[in-house]
Amino acid sequence: MSLTNASQKVVGPDPKAGLLTQRERIASTTQSQESWNTFKTWMWTCISKHSQCSPKSLEVRQRQLPKRLIEVSEGNTVRLRTVESIGDAYAIEYLALSHCWGLGPRVILTSSSAASLFEGVEIAALCRTFQDAIMVTKRFWDEFAVRYLWIDSLCIIQDSAEDWRQESANMGEIYQNAFCTLAATAAADGHRGFFSDRDPRMISPCSISVVPKNGENRPFYCVDYEDWAKNVSRGPLNGRSWVLQERLLSPRVLHFGADQLYWECSGLEASEAFPAGFPEGLGEQFKQLLPFSGLPQIEQQGPSSRGPYGIWDQVMETYSSGKLSRRTDRLVALSGIARKLQRRLIQHDTYLAGLWKQDLPFELLWDVKIPPQKPDAGHEYIAPTWSWASRLATVPCETETWASAATLVDITGAMVVPLDNDHMGQVRGGYIRLSGVLARGTLSRIHQPGSPTPGLALKIGDRTVSSAICRPDDGFSPAIQLPHVVYCLPILRGTRNLVPRYKGLFLVPSGRQAQFRRYGTFTADSFGDEFLVSCPPSWLDTGDLGPDRRYEVTIV
Incomplete structure (x- = not known):
């Protein structure tokens, strides 16, 4: 716990509000309306004031959209639609869902289920998380005129390797072009949903009067210093490797935490307990690593500075500690971030199975954080042995000692062989010659x-x-x-x-x-x-x- 001076603006829900005795639903309860109003303030502030959270006009014209989207209507059904059937692609706004599959959703898009999904599916037939995402999308439709939703298992044909490869290569663009990402951050699977019972008083910082020696009565707030870390950074959702680029590339993320909403964009980290933003030291500044629009502030001072490659080190270390259902997704689930870095910061470098050619002498020296007790039994080819992607839980070369060291090798050749046309996705071979x-x-x-x-x-x-x-x-x-x-x-x-x-x-x-x-x-x-x-x-x-x-x- 931590004491925060009351001079910092800290606003919480009404402490006189009573305990909610039924499942909290954004659509129906008074307390939920307060949560929705808080979120609307975050959204409108971001849209109107955060230039770093909005795409540039050129990016809007060039943006790639997913093949399919879920159309949400006022009734009890939703239907799948192709983007081509909707109309002007540049005018389409949609939400994206970030979630844990767990045991898997009850309804998914397959070759055999496609016809019925395009015709329409009962919302009640979907898992709880999907139902909640659709309900929230209806509120977006009313407030922001956004009526489309993208969910991976309902918008990618799950029994088509070709469709999955095409859409997974576009995954970073899908989240980057979404109006907002809805993150089921507290849910380990699709059965929990977005919401839970709560006492709204529990998220309001507790005010404590402190009387110092000079006799002046000064109120302080007692807050959980680890709130963001426990409920966002270390939430069940953010243990998945795929979620790193979903969260980092999305312009805005609305986290549905264990007992409150959290907001994350390049300009603000906030919660219902701290709707105006977290006091210094209580947030994470995660999206400052790679702001949605514009460039990060790269420190160029001191011998340890590695510029954009230092950013890649942080991305790689965070990403490699996450979990993947399929080992073969190792490079695919990071390709969106690699593309953005290449477009914005490393335009003249070559990407090689998770490493950058011009920085190879340094990047080759990654280590395995926790070596396995026995050799990896996986038989699928993931990456060359020199790539950190060939191992789990890897860490980059320590910066302080080696960033200014002399290089003793010359790179005379390097190549990777992509599995398909995506040179930042899955590979089937590669070498480095030095x-x-x-x-x-x-x-x-x-x-x-x-x-x-x-x-x-x-x-x-x-x-x-x-x-x-x-x-x-x-x-x-x-x-x-x-x-x-x-x-x-x-x-x-x-x-x-x-x-x-x-x-x-x-x-x-x-x-x-x-x-x-x-x-x-x-x-x-x-x-x-x-x-x-x-x-x-x-x-x-x-x-x-x-x-x-x-x-x-x-x-x-």
Whole structure:
């Protein structure tokens, strides 16, 4: 809990309002009308005052819309419509739903159900979350003249791989072009819906009178400092990887939390308890990472600044910690953010399976946050081993130590092979070719005092690199067999306390000449030449040593 000075404008629901004894419905109760009025204020403020939350005229003319939308009417049914059948695509406004599938909705769009959905479906036949989304859309129709709704499972043909690939590639545009996104933030599945029983007094900050030594009576508010984090950032919905771009790219998001509404746009974070905005330190400023319209404020001061690539680091780390129902969605569910960054900030760079070519020496040095206890049993190809997308819960290279380090490799070639025409979506192959020093070594397990997990020692030639910190992507479990040989590829060289420090990749041979797979990363201090002089050629592994005493190797 935290005490907030009352001089900050904090307005809550009427503390005299009674306990709601029935399920709160925006459509019917007095208290719900108060919630709706609060939301209308947020929306009209955003539309009229937040230039950073509105698309530019050029973007409106060029915007891509989904193939299908749900048309909401006054009756008890809704129907699916194609955008072409509606009329002027540039004038169409629609809402988008962000939700957790859970066990799956009862009604979905398939090849066999399409005809009945285009004819019309009873609202009561849909899951609770869909029913609530439709009810809210009706209120939008009355207030903002928005009568269309996009729901993934009702607007994408679920048994058509082709339709799913086309629409999933457009997913970022779908949310970016929505008038507003309705987020079922507190719902782990479609059965909970948007709303819940609540005592409206519980969301009103508690006023406490504090009498300091000077005798002046000053009121303070007692508020939950973790409110936004618990009910939005860590809500059930935001544990899904797909939701990152849904939330980040949408111009505005209305979160239906556990006991109140939350608002999020590039200009405001608010709740019913704090309708004018959260006091400093209580919100998240999540959408400032990539404002809907306009560019983020990129700090250019200090050696740790990485400009737009620093933004990508934050996106990647947040995204990779989320959950996906299908591993093959790993790159697809991030493609919308990658497209926006390329359009706005990294126009002249090439996107390579989750990494950017001009920043490869730095971005290749990601680590696995929590190594698995056993190798990943998945058989689907997700990404090349050098891409963080090939692993779960990855983190970027630490900025403070290495952002100003010298680069020890040259990128001589890079390519990914997309599964279809979407070069930012799913891939079926790829490689990076680079020139650098290769040091041949071995890894062995060592006891770590006070830890049940053994550590790893690195030996290059007959010399043990005592300072080496080894981070294998597959983890440290004794059940995992260590490779017979590893090759150290130093990529960055910095200093710590005037001692040279190296960070690079562990590589293992793939079985083809001069071709390797990533095994992990290492960090080591060294005054010696372990990471400056290439090992003698091993024809099957390394190929020929170049005249510059470096190898050109390919990582797949």
